[in-house]
Amino acid sequence: MTLGAVRVGVGGWTFEPWRGAFYPQGLKHADELAFASRRLTALEINATYYSRQSPKTFASWAAQTPEGFVFTLKGGRACTNRKVLAEAGESVRRFVEQGIDALGDKLGPILWQFMHFKRFDRDEFAAFVDFLPPSVSGLKLRHCLEVRHRTFADPAFVELCRQRNIAICLSDEERWPLIADATADFTYARLQRGVDEVPTAYEPAEIRAWAKRLSAYASGGFPDDLKPVAEAAAPAGRRREVFAFFISGGKARAPMAAEALISALQQGAA
Numbered sequence: 001m002t003l004g005a006v007r008v009g010v011g012g013w014t015f016e017p018w019r020g021a022f023y024p025q026g027l028k029h030a031d032e033l034a035f036a037s038r039r040l041t042a043l044e045i046n047a048t049y050y051s052r053q054s055p056k057t058f059a060s061w062a063a064q065t066p067e068g069f070v071f072t073l074k075g076g077r078a079c080t081n082r083k084v085l086a087e088a089g090e091s092v093r094r095f096v097e098q099g100i101d102a103l104g105d106k107l108g109p110i111l112w113q114f115m116h117f118k119r120f121d122r123d124e125f126a127a128f129v130d131f132l133p134p135s136v137s138g139l140k141l142r143h144c145l146e147v148r149h150r151t152f153a154d155p156a157f158v159e160l161c162r163q164r165n166i167a168i169c170l171s172d173e174e175r176w177p178l179i180a181d182a183t184a185d186f187t188y189a190r191l192q193r194g195v196d197e198v199p200t201a202y203e204p205a206e207i208r209a210w211a212k213r214l215s216a217y218a219s220g221g222f223p224d225d226l227k228p229v230a231e232a233a234a235p236a237g238r239r240r241e242v243f244a245f246f247i248s249g250g251k252a253r254a255p256m257a258a259e260a261l262i263s264a265l266q267q268g269a270a
Helices: 029-039 055-063 089-096 100-106 122-129 155-163 204-218 251-266
Strands: 006-011 042-045 070-074 107-113 143-146 170-172 186-191 241-246
Touching: 006 204, 006 251, 029 042, 029 251, 042 241, 055 100, 070 100, 070 241, 100 107, 107 186, 122 143, 122 155, 143 186, 186 204, 204 241, 204 251, 241 251
Parallel strands: 006 042, 006 241, 042 070, 070 107, 107 143, 170 186, 186 241
Antiparallel strands: none
């Protein structure tokens, strides 16, 4: 397994505590994206969750980053933070058609994040995923659902996503269910248990453990220390692209955690 199958990053690239720690002293704020994209291999864009962006903005972000770099996007909250998901169709369309295709081949998966109190209802979520288009302007789209209520630890939810090649976010957060099942041709992990007191947010042993798990997904297998919700963990032998982001917990140390995970993967810690 090569690092090319696993992309590692953080959420966003603008955060004051990173200046002088991850970013060199004196680096212009306008140069932070260019710097981060040459130390990490992916970034999750949070701004798209809160508001629409212009095609010009997406194109500018793409232009500042090197070949092979990938952005993932958080789907708009207007799409997911609603009582009736079956009414989200127009909001999803507006999100997808705002100009995200200007990222070109640097466009990675879209993460659709749901509130912690949203419970699993198969018919409701089937209606929502039916709104998720497979492409925009000829560009393939990939979708991931981040769910936070324990009712989603249900084989019916796993099967729903697997039928549509939609990933279930692998959430390392004690408050949310960790649904490890591989349901798509890619895996998306959000690692949220970091602490600022640890130089790399996660302890070195935890970094190595995640390197091993992510490598297993990338190679088409399944981590031997995680338990799937459904009986069939994943189709055997199906290689996947993997995305992993250090988010929220230990945010001040998140870039260093990402660099440590990249290093562990390069060294074959898995």
